[in-house]
Amino acid sequence: MLKIKKKFGIDELVNLTSILAILFLAAAVVLPHVRAFRYFALIPWLRGIGLGGLFVFLILQAWIHRKKVSELFGHRRARSGANSALQIVLFLGLLVVLNSIAAGHRGRLDLTSGRDFSLAEQTKKIVKNLKTDVLVTSYFKETNPSSMRARELWKEYSYLSPRLKYRQVDPDKDRARAIQAGVKRYGVSVIEAEGRKVEIEGTSEGEFTGGIIKATRGEQKVVLFLEGHGEASPNSQDQENGGGLSTAKEAIEKQNYRVEPLSLIAHPQVPASASLLVVAGPKKALLKEEVSAIASFVERGGKVLLLLSPQVKTGLEQWLKSYGITPDDNLVLDYKQHYFVDASAPLINRYPFHSITQNLPDSFFPAARSLSADRKMPEGVSAAPLLETSDSSWGETNLLSRNLEYNEGQDKKGPLTLAYAVDVEKKEKRQKTRLVLFGNARFASDGAFTAVGNGDLFLASLNWLAEDEDLIAIPPKPPGPQPLVFSNGQMMQVFYAVMSLPAFLLFFGGLVWWKRRRS
Template structure:
């Protein structure tokens, strides 16, 4: 190769290097990059043309042809690997072996995404140079990938605020710490926390075409809907419902002796003072019209609501339910939370609950299924295990029989005496109210039972399922005997075995 060609190739490499450094430092393609690229092409072309006889002779040599053949095979292999990896990224199957299934989407998330009939646009707004943005983008991309595996309608776009100021202004974004917006049919919702529960909640908000309104009755000593500090308040429940895009209001049947037209669900939460006959008549007419009602009653205090429930096949037992447990002192009554562990496998509200799942109630009363009028069905949603006892008072006796007791019922059908063309009502009756208070709402499946029940009453069956799981630790408990077996059968022998094998191989090779 001639000296002039070598100089030309040197200038070509310098031009390419200048282009790459400029692109890296400025972070964008500028006109100088085109100039540097053009100079590189010119110098490489001039060098090849100047020594064209040399290159012609070089490419006709046998060793060159063999080398090029090997190079082509290598390139083909790289191309095949690239295609396999690309297909693997686009179409792959993952398995989640964690106990709480924390590494996979919940059924609620899957159902929501599968029900999308239009594109769900997800915008992640950020600014370059802001600390923590890269990590937030990585975590969010991993989360969104799970949703995109379920449906191709989920579209993710990372938006740099300074590079796309018009879009950022349209969404009201003025910072770059990682703000996310969902846009579905021009309905928007903003989230800032990167986790499945927050993202799924946002999907619920943007996909719901009509906002559902829930009315909680007041005036009978019901649990305080605005109390977020005391354990027996319902502030956490109200916040959870509002985060799921429900409108939560209070309703006094004494001041407003009729059900508002915008009421999707009426909820009665632990009244301690009696409902008047006029109020009971309003609730009865509400069910006659094919509406919905959620009722959670304290033990030993039905507030006269039995006059309503007994007409549809449910009677309050007015007792206290406790579980029987095995202890070192023998079998005994657990005066802590009563466990509901038997769920209806056919009802949409509970059929996704696993056999190992439980709900917790605080001294609930049992519900007794009585002869219901024609056209009305009573479905026992939650029951205790056969090892439960019922007592008429808080005085525990040892002679009470063990049995299974119903804690939650769903009643559906047409009100007795109404026309066959009339709408069917739906009511959910619970023998306890404490299970949805601040201190117990997030225990086991209590939250899921509440959300699924309200979703069913609000006619949003596509939202019924288990809510996103939280990461759980798996403790390893070993007795002294098990630890000794583990130590002397594995921890000590394995290193000795590996060391002995290594020494044996070394001696064999040395003496070979």
């Protein structure tokens, strides 16, 4: 049998280059849609190699047919047309290169003050730190406007991590897949991770991020709220008296915690299944047996979030003293930096460095007392201040006085500390735990939770206690209008700015009228 051997020359190199370029470009288009593919960082490289191969192919073709190209450009009219064509080709090539770079390095500039078109820091932190693959399937009608909103938002998520993949299914067109997933209604997104499935409804960032947390974190941690002493209740909506924590409860559950009430009167023991205990502003003193139950819980490694109201003896004072913290018997007032017109609601924008308060916006605390830490803390205990009032504040001790003003030697001069984060590590008792103490209970109530950074501070404290530091960040904003909050100083600046313009116009209008009358 006759065998024909053919040398590998320039023509074969040109053909091979064109084939490889087409294959690389095809891979860059097809692979992102393959479910098993995970190496999304390679896509820009594949696209770039493909475009580079096409460029080399054109150069080699021009070299092979250089005589014909020279003859073509030999005439003056041809040279002029070639120059124009070359400029067009170079411009188009530049656009292709820039588009390729932009596709591999996505960016967005959000100039709104509230970052309304950007994902929240908590969302970015959670998605970037995913340790397992997450598949999101949304079941929307293609004609539904919510379909586009969900698709665009989930795309923002998928850009943050190659571990998160998204697909959208129209139940009318693919009924079998919807039935297999157990989806019985439109507008549902199913999040799958490590064999777990979580169904969510809606198209808000808070719902999406909460679904990812539930799907990736598995077992829920239990958060207990003490009751029986007039504490604020997570099952109550009481915005006027600060007794409702239903908004806080909803936010806690979105982060995959389970909220349950706890009464220590009948059974003075905190269950071992609890991750942390919240004591939210008791109005009556706890019994000794209840204090002992909380102390025993902490000694076993339990965490406590304690919110204290002013002028209330809780029965916990001596126990807190064993950790170097003393609640001051005062009411914090600040006539210069407070929330709207309430001097007893100091506005806080001074945060000592701590993971709880990083990147936190302003917060305010209606009816707060200050806390003090011992200069020499007990062995194995360290307390970090979280909130400090302004220099113009003070802790008023005589609330029966008609003139509430700072009295040296009697009142405590600002800046004052309103909260502490306490780390406990006593080796001899093998005790390692955490406490967070606030000299205020109403900042997390339904009427204040969504204002400025109050809710963010509450959730960050809870995350730190539960040792879920990866959740500590600014969470997604709830849908709907956000309240605009002014301090007293800012309100006065707005007032003077608004009133000065009509006064200015009135003055010069009168001056012009007076001059015309004289003339």
